[in-house]
Amino acid sequence: MSSLITGGCACGAVRYESRGEIEFSFHCHCRKCQRATGAGHASAFALPINDVELTGKIVYHEQIADSGHATYSGFCPACGSPLVSKTDQYPDRIYINAATLDEPSIFRPTFLVFEGMAQPWDPIDVRLRQP
Numbered sequence: 001m002s003s004l005i006t007g008g009c010a011c012g013a014v015r016y017e018s019r020g021e022i023e024f025s026f027h028c029h030c031r032k033c034q035r036a037t038g039a040g041h042a043s044a045f046a047l048p049i050n051d052v053e054l055t056g057k058i059v060y061h062e063q064i065a066d067s068g069h070a071t072y073s074g075f076c077p078a079c080g081s082p083l084v085s086k087t088d089q090y091p092d093r094i095y096i097n098a099a100t101l102d103e104p105s106i107f108r109p110t111f112l113v114f115e116g117m118a119q120p121w122d123p124i125d126v127r128l129r130q131p
């Protein structure tokens with residue numbers, strides 16, 4: 001899939017677009033994603049960072065992941081929407097939160113991350129469980 005991908009934050013101050021090919025799409029149930037999104041899990045997809053054109057100001061919150069690598073959660077300072085994340089572990093990649101897409105229905109998650117950390121009120125999508 002290499003059609004134009006567009007999206008942005010709730011207030012419109014930050015926009016992105018990409019003609020890159022989505023590398024993979026997933027739900028992550030880890031506590032960091034829960035806190036960063038305010039929801040039960042993050043739904044995100046990965047793109048080559050050089051294929052993504054971001055406009056507007058993004059502020060990055062840095063923290064150290066369990067892997068020991070720095071991760072950066074990017075949000076719009078005007079409206080607070082969590083938009084993207086990056087990690088030193090894979091510097092060529094950017095992860096974009098699915099609900100920021102202009103057409104969120106194109107998101108096709110194929111696997112779960114940290115399903116053991118899922119909250120009881122946010123049941124995992126069992127169709128995506130690895131056999």
Ligand SMILES: [Zn+2]
Binds near residue numbers: 009011077080
């Ligand atoms: Zn905004």
Ligand SMILES: [Zn+2]
Binds near residue numbers: 028029030031113
């Ligand atoms: Zn996570």
